[in-house]
Every structure is written in C-alpha cells, then in structure tokens.
Amino acid sequence: MADSSTPTIIKGLEGVYFTETKICKVDGLKGRLWYRGYSIESLAKNSSFEEVSYLILYGRLPKKDELDGFKARLISSMALDNGIVELLKSLNGKMLPMDILRTAVSAMPAFSEKKVYQNDSEEHIAESIEIIGRIAGVVATIGAMMNNLGYSKPDSSRGIAYNILYMMTGKKPEEKAAKMLDVMMILHAEHSSNASTFSTIVAGSTMADLYSAITAGICALKGPLHGGADEKALDMMKDIGDPNNTEKYIEDALAGKKRIMGFGHRVYKTYDPRAKVIKAYLEDIQNGSTMEVQTLTAIALKAEKLMIDKLGESKGIWPNVDFFSGPVYTYIGIPKSLFTPLFAASRSPGWCAHMLEYWQDNRLIRPLDYYNGQLDIPYTPIDQRK
Numbered sequence: 001m002a003d004s005s006t007p008t009i010i011k012g013l014e015g016v017y018f019t020e021t022k023i024c025k026v027d028g029l030k031g032r033l034w035y036r037g038y039s040i041e042s043l044a045k046n047s048s049f050e051e052v053s054y055l056i057l058y059g060r061l062p063k064k065d066e067l068d069g070f071k072a073r074l075i076s077s078m079a080l081d082n083g084i085v086e087l088l089k090s091l092n093g094k095m096l097p098m099d100i101l102r103t104a105v106s107a108m109p110a111f112s113e114k115k116v117y118q119n120d121s122e123e124h125i126a127e128s129i130e131i132i133g134r135i136a137g138v139v140a141t142i143g144a145m146m147n148n149l150g151y152s153k154p155d156s157s158r159g160i161a162y163n164i165l166y167m168m169t170g171k172k173p174e175e176k177a178a179k180m181l182d183v184m185m186i187l188h189a190e191h192s193s194n195a196s197t198f199s200t201i202v203a204g205s206t207m208a209d210l211y212s213a214i215t216a217g218i219c220a221l222k223g224p225l226h227g228g229a230d231e232k233a234l235d236m237m238k239d240i241g242d243p244n245n246t247e248k249y250i251e252d253a254l255a256g257k258k259r260i261m262g263f264g265h266r267v268y269k270t271y272d273p274r275a276k277v278i279k280a281y282l283e284d285i286q287n288g289s290t291m292e293v294q295t296l297t298a299i300a301l302k303a304e305k306l307m308i309d310k311l312g313e314s315k316g317i318w319p320n321v322d323f324f325s326g327p328v329y330t331y332i333g334i335p336k337s338l339f340t341p342l343f344a345a346s347r348s349p350g351w352c353a354h355m356l357e358y359w360q361d362n363r364l365i366r367p368l369d370y371y372n373g374q375l376d377i378p379y380t381p382i383d384q385r386k
C-alpha cells in the first residue's frame, strides 16, 4: 500500500534524463533526428555507413585520407580470425543468428591481441573500430553459413554493406542492393539512449570493458519491443498474405488488443523520420521486383494507411523504423532471422560512441527500487513449513 513516503516511480524510466550527450538528438514531436548535428535525411542522401560511423565516433566528418584510413581498418576487422569462424561453425544451426552473434561478441576478446583493458581513449577508439568491423563480418558469415557457404574474406576495395552481401552470398552483389543496405545501416546507426544503448552504458558504467558493454547492448536489442520488431512486422505481413486481407487482420488484431509490430515509439509521437526514408525505397522497389516483395510492399503500404487512420493522430502511434524494413531487406536478399543481427551491426557505432562519451565522466548507474513487501518474517525450519 502506498503511503505518504512512497516515492514517485517512473515506470520504464519514461521521460527521465540520466546524462548529457553531443551524439544524437531525437525530436519526437516534430519527427526529426540528427547525428552529431547532421539531419538523418542529409546523411541518408549523401553519406556512407563508414563515414557516418566516423562522424558518430569522432564527432566530425572525416577528410578524404581520414575516411580512407578508417574504412581500411573497418574492412580489415571484417576479415575474421579463424578462431571466430570456427566458433560460428560450431554454433551454426544450434542457436538463432542473434544468439550466435551475442555469443561471438562476448568471445571476441579471445581473438584480440590485448587482453588487459585500460581506460584509454585511443585504445577505446581502436576497439570500437574492431568491434564495428567484426560484428559486420560475423553477421555476414552467419548469413553465409545459413546459405551453406563457408567464410569468405571481404573485398578491401569496397565498403561494409557491399561486403556483408558479398560475404553472405559469395557473389558480387548488385550495386543497387548494396547501396540500399548502406542507407539502411546509416538509418540504424544511432538513436540516443534507447534500451540497447542504455544497457550498454549501464554495463560499461561499472567499468566493465567495451566488449562486455556491447554484449549487453546486443542482449537488449533482441527483444520484439525494440530491435526484434522488424522480424515480427514481416511475420505479420506474411500472415496477412494478401493485401485484401489487411483491413480485417488489423481490425481483428486491434480488437484483440494486440500490438502491431513496427508501430509506436516511446519518443516519436509522430512519423519516425527513418521510416519515411525507408518508405520511399518501398515505393521504388514496388515495381520490378519479385511477386513476394510486391505483395509484402502492397500489404505494408495498406497497413500503414489503416494504422495511421486509426491510431495516428488519436493515439500518437505511427510507423517506426522497423515497420518497412522487412520488404526492403527481402528485396535485398536478407533472410528474416538476420534482420536484428544486421540492426546490431548497424547500431554498433552508436553503442561504442555513447560508451566512450559516458566514460569521459563516468558515474556508476545504480537507481533505486521501492520495496513494498513484508519485513522481519520469522524463519520457519524446512520440516515445519506447510
């Protein structure tokens, strides 16, 4: 029972600020997003995932030679140590790709030269580059194993998105697909203190190492209320099956108080600007792609309109970044169980940058919970318990 001494409890930490940052700004009412002050629309249009990763980590856009050097280090980290490849082989088919990725990231220090971590910013940047490249290499190799292929080395003349597709399929990807994946990775690269970034920071605030902190982030990303929503949204589109079934499906789901995955957001109470960029791609691929992609696209566009009519203005529930991803990834040729691992590969620069920023003025994160159970219960010996 609450009494006058009961503290105010903010469930889900909604609306709580816990730190200051210069990395990312989300304006949830206007539907705007900036990385280091650059709008997401301008980065999606003009930049690359490597350049955006540099921007997020270093706080400024690179000069040509800086970008070239940074990209070379990323791609060289995508080339996996044989021990990591053997680990992936041993787990292939026994766990979900997201679980394999989580296990691989926590095992990665075994394959790094440095085993003793120091609180040194140059070392943290080097580790961040290693982590971003390695996660991309692991995701691509899990994809290759799902295609019954072995590990391939990345092509050092190309970027991360191109190489993910190249390593997954063993074939040179179409430039349009590689470019689309690059933009998807830019859109997912950073998003302030969401559940996975906060989990990363909580783990790192204990002065655990960067690999441990990123592993915590991957664990939090997995859930369907966060990064796992893209897989669930595609499941729903497949369940609907035919665009003509969309209205009934959505009405029945809402009547049954089910959540429509890929809609709603803790911060955005309007259209997620990332979803707008992805939607434009859907309109682009609607014609000239496989029947499956065309059907998924038609269902997605119909569901979007219905949901906005029903819940947009009235409840502030709009499409988020995860809603349209399924049809786009299907067009690119990425299987559903790799969506969330790919999200992790894309988000790794954001996780690393937040951890590095927080460590500059670290304070252990340790909130309170309010105990409302009984106290001083007499201990009953086991043979006298009923």
Ligand code: ACO
Pocket: 012, 194, 224, 225, 226, 227, 229, 258, 259, 260, 261, 262, 263, 264, 265, 266, 267, 315, 317, 320, 321, 322
């Ligand atoms: N479909 C239907 N109704 C919804 C949805 C949805 N997707 N999202 C929220 N609502 C409804 C809730 O049922 C609730 O209704 P009520 O007031 O009648 O009880 C109301 O909106 C508020 O819901 P909350 O859960 O309190 O809102 P919150 O801000 O906590 O939710 C969340 C954010 C968890 C993302 C939620 O919108 C959701 O579950 N969405 C589906 C999962 C999803 O797409 N997650 C990805 C988010 S983006 C990302 O993490 C990358």
